[in-house]
Amino acid sequence: MSPFGRAFADGDRLEVAGAVVTLRVHRRARRVSLRLDRTRREIVATAPTPRRLAEAAAFARERAAWIAERLAELPDSSPIHPGMTLQVFGEPVRLEQGTGRAKWLAAADGQPAVISAMGEGEGYARAVILMIRRRALAVLGERTEVYAAMLGAQMPKVTIMDAKARWGSCRAGPRGAPGSIRYSWRLALAPFEVADYVAAHECAHLLELNHGPRFWAHVNALVGDERPHRAWLRAEGARLHAFGRG
Incomplete structure (x- = not known):
């Protein structure tokens, strides 16, 4: 009933x-x-x-x-707190308690990069995620520029999202205008090679808005065999989506 x-x-x-x-x-x-x-x-x-x-x-x-x-x-949810060490694009990043605005401190002198943020609980987590989102936009934007140029396509507008079903999406631009690509910020928690594959995948859609043979030929020309990266996302995607939800 x-x-x-x-x-x-x-x-x-x-x-x-x-x-x-x-x-x-x-x-x-x-x-x-x-x-x-x-x-x-x-x-x-x-x-x-x-x-x-x-x-x-x-x-x-x-x-x-x-x-x-x-x-x-399912993997346990992963609450964010000071003292954690994350892998961001495959590199260690330590979370620290700080003062003032959240900031990203680059790795130096053999020490890992640091995200310094103030607050606690959900407020602290939001500040950390903001830094990761900015890093995701910078890295994925740069990789998109590289692959769009390799394909001879116009550089699309790149934005960051937190979709639950897609790692990326591509839209063609109207009447020959540049298209747009959206990426999940959670790709920053994956190895660089995996996130880089997603960038190549979405850029290939700038030329082929389908998953036909010509589309996969573009992807393979950019990053080689894509199967290990797709398998990684299938196996580890739930863990990436659990991060920060505890």
Whole structure:
């Protein structure tokens, strides 16, 4: 029975075994099913038609033990605090308590880079993330400029986001104007080579807004075999998305 006082609808969210369960209709689905969305840290219950959403909700409740097991497999959330050492584009960065505005201190004399920020709890975390976002914009912007030039494409507008489903996205510009590329700031928490692959991937979309053979030929020409980088993101993406959410 629906707890909403009406029939279940696509996008309704329930709680089962401490997890968020989102109901979805997928016309090509042949049966009711459950899957774990590791990035969003939630369960998706899929039904072939709206009429079977109640069946999908009931199936999720029946599989409460399975849901609890899948949640236990997810990496713990990572609260941000002074004393932590992060890997930013594969290089160590130490977090310190500071005064005044948050700042990034470059590595020097064999010591790692430092993010110095004031405050505590969520305020401290926001300041640290702001520094990482700025670093992400600088590095990914520079790599975008390099790859756009290699492809003979106009330099796109580059921005940073915190999407839960994509590491990057590319839009063509209107009537020959420069396009735009958005990157997840969490790519800064990945090895440089992995983030660099995403930059090459999105730049290849400046020429090919698809994933056809010519698109992958551009990517391979820029960074070689992309498969290890894609595999890394599949394996470690949930950990990157857990960072700072505790």
